[in-house]
Amino acid sequence: MFKNLFNYSTINLILINNSHRVLALMLLSLHAFLIWGSNAHYLQQTFFLCTYALFLLWQPIWRSTEKLSKPALFLFIGVGVLGFLYINWWLTALWLSILFGLLGGRIFSVETRVNRVIHILAASYLLSMLLLWVVPKLLNASNDLEAATFVIRYFIPLLPIVILFIRSQTNKSGQLPVLDFFYTLLLMLVALILVLGSYAIGTVNTVNYIQVMFITIFSLAFVLIAFSLLWQPSTRFSGVELLMSRYLLSIGMPFEKWVKNIASLGEIESTANGFIQAAMVEMTSLPWVSGVSWLADDTQGKLGESSNHQTNFNFKDFHMTLHTNWQISPALYVHVKLLTQIMGEFYDAKRREEVLRQNAYMQAFYETGSRLTHDIKNILQSVGTLVSAAQQTEDKDNEALLTLIRKQLPVLNQRIASTLDKLKAPGEDKKRVEKMSAWWKNLQLRHTQDHIEFIAGELPKQDINAEVLDSVMDNLINNAIEKAKYQPSTMINIEMQRDAEQRFYIDVTDTGKAMDAKIANDLFKKHIASHNGLGVGLYHAAQDAKQAGYDLSLDSNVNGAVRFRVKLTT
Numbered sequence: 001m002f003k004n005l006f007n008y009s010t011i012n013l014i015l016i017n018n019s020h021r022v023l024a025l026m027l028l029s030l031h032a033f034l035i036w037g038s039n040a041h042y043l044q045q046t047f048f049l050c051t052y053a054l055f056l057l058w059q060p061i062w063r064s065t066e067k068l069s070k071p072a073l074f075l076f077i078g079v080g081v082l083g084f085l086y087i088n089w090w091l092t093a094l095w096l097s098i099l100f101g102l103l104g105g106r107i108f109s110v111e112t113r114v115n116r117v118i119h120i121l122a123a124s125y126l127l128s129m130l131l132l133w134v135v136p137k138l139l140n141a142s143n144d145l146e147a148a149t150f151v152i153r154y155f156i157p158l159l160p161i162v163i164l165f166i167r168s169q170t171n172k173s174g175q176l177p178v179l180d181f182f183y184t185l186l187l188m189l190v191a192l193i194l195v196l197g198s199y200a201i202g203t204v205n206t207v208n209y210i211q212v213m214f215i216t217i218f219s220l221a222f223v224l225i226a227f228s229l230l231w232q233p234s235t236r237f238s239g240v241e242l243l244m245s246r247y248l249l250s251i252g253m254p255f256e257k258w259v260k261n262i263a264s265l266g267e268i269e270s271t272a273n274g275f276i277q278a279a280m281v282e283m284t285s286l287p288w289v290s291g292v293s294w295l296a297d298d299t300q301g302k303l304g305e306s307s308n309h310q311t312n313f314n315f316k317d318f319h320m321t322l323h324t325n326w327q328i329s330p331a332l333y334v335h336v337k338l339l340t341q342i343m344g345e346f347y348d349a350k351r352r353e354e355v356l357r358q359n360a361y362m363q364a365f366y367e368t369g370s371r372l373t374h375d376i377k378n379i380l381q382s383v384g385t386l387v388s389a390a391q392q393t394e395d396k397d398n399e400a401l402l403t404l405i406r407k408q409l410p411v412l413n414q415r416i417a418s419t420l421d422k423l424k425a426p427g428e429d430k431k432r433v434e435k436m437s438a439w440w441k442n443l444q445l446r447h448t449q450d451h452i453e454f455i456a457g458e459l460p461k462q463d464i465n466a467e468v469l470d471s472v473m474d475n476l477i478n479n480a481i482e483k484a485k486y487q488p489s490t491m492i493n494i495e496m497q498r499d500a501e502q503r504f505y506i507d508v509t510d511t512g513k514a515m516d517a518k519i520a521n522d523l524f525k526k527h528i529a530s531h532n533g534l535g536v537g538l539y540h541a542a543q544d545a546k547q548a549g550y551d552l553s554l555d556s557n558v559n560g561a562v563r564f565r566v567k568l569t570t
Contacts (some may be wrong), residue, residue: 019058020118020163026054027125027160034092034133035153048083055099060106089137093195096134100126101188105180118163125159127191132156135195136209139202144209193220258282262342272350273299276318279343283322291323296347313337315344434466440496443470447477447494451484455495460504464568468548475541476508476564487512507555509563520557
């Protein structure tokens with residue numbers, strides 16, 4: 001099986017790379033059919049079958065790697081049977097016109113210069129034989145070209161012979177060049193106009209065929225030149241090209257207006273389902289549409305009435321069935337398919353907007369809950385510090401402990417009340433303003449551990465947002481305390497200083513090991529999972545500090561000096 005497949009692929013590749021030689025053999029057999037086939041009917045049939053077989057090997061319409069469908073197979077067989085049984089000069093003229101159109105269409109699709117020359121030579125041969133041999137037979141005017149018979153018989157065949165010995169550039173991909181349907185149809189019509197025009201002029205006017213040929217050729221040339229000037233003129237007139245483009249973009253519907261309406265619906269409608277329903281209403285407003293049904297994800301609907309003419313359009317997860325009053329044309333099908341893609345893109349955009357809104361909504365809940373959870377955690381840690389101090393206090397220090405509790409309980413009460421207010425109204429930002437000196441003393445009272453040292457010179461006299469600074473400092477100090485549990489010799493220094501610009505800042509420094517570079521780089525940018533609690537709390541602390549006008553940063557990250565800095569920028 002694989003051997004047969006290899007042989008078939010190899011033969012197919014050889015045929016494609018030598019298609020110009022197959023073309024030359026087809027033209028030579030066609031020449032024999034035209035010149036010597038008319039002498040005997042059996043020779044004519046034989047040469048026709050030979051020409052047709054070579055055409056099937058060369059034909060650029062169906063790729064030889066594809067399996068022919070039954071309609072295509074019946075078409076090829078039908079053409080062969082028709083030519084074999086009923087071949088005449090009119091069918092021959094039609095056959096040559098079709099071949100001229102196919103070759104002319106490939107002239108505009110091939111890329112290399114050599115292949116373009118090959119097709120120009122082949123098209124020249126076909127046009128020469130059509131005008132100098134076939135059309136005179138239709139007009140019974142072969143005697144008018146008696147002097148050129150020798151040239152027609154023996155010199156014109158040199159064109160396909162030259163093609164046979166030209167070395168064409170091989171196609172490594174094994175793919176045939178794309179056939180330009182528009183140019184193929186246009187050149188075939190030009191050839192038919194030459195045939196019919198020459199026949200009409202030769203029948204009406206009893207003139208020499210050479211005169212008929214010149215009249216036909218120059219008349220057609222004049223029409224083509226005039227049309228080319230009108231197609232894209234240099235004057236202020238927009239030209240036939242623009243008119244044709246506008247027509248193609250407005251077949252059955254005002255294209256620009258419809259797209260503008262869809263874009264307006266995309267701005268008005270906030271949901272994907274609302275947009276698609278409005279777009280379907282816009283679709284049913286077209287005069288040739290009787291109804292429409294659609295399916296988009298789990299949403300489906302139907303508008304209008306059903307008809308016998310239904311066309312399905314699909315784009316990603318959007319499916320639409322259009323019911324029309326008549327069968328839509330291929331050009332209109334292309335337009336509606338394009339419009340379906342536009343609607344599908346808008347629908348996908350609306351779905352993404354809904355997902356983003358939902359994610360933003362859930363993110364807001366998460367951010368609020370995470371911040372309040374961390375505030376509660378800090379409060380509980382402060383309570384735990386007081387409880388720990390009470391457990392370690394001896395009887396002679398009861399008075400000092402009582403004084404500490406009396407000072408800290410109102411602060412804890414305020415923080416608990418503030419947290420409860422945030423739970424009731426997460427969007428409201430309430431400040432607890434204190435003097436820096438008072439806040440600094442309370443911070444020292446909350447953290448009286450032996451391995452924590454507070455250092456301060458002149459304290460600023462400005463008011464600060466005590467709620468935010470409590471949250472930030474509690475995070476920094478508690479993280480350092482957690483770190484000290486894993487590294488018992490770690491000391492923590494909390495120092496307030498003034499920089500060169502006379503702005504105050506607070507440093508929280510521990511003498512433990514440095515953090516990983518990756519964790520340090522992402523510390524205030526996103527949530528980070530870490531065994532000692534760094535990451536989530538510092539992320540929210542940095543966000544709160546920024547909103548309050550402060551700046552939290554990692555100033556140093558080396559062994560023995562891991563320093564966080566809070567700049568009081570306001």
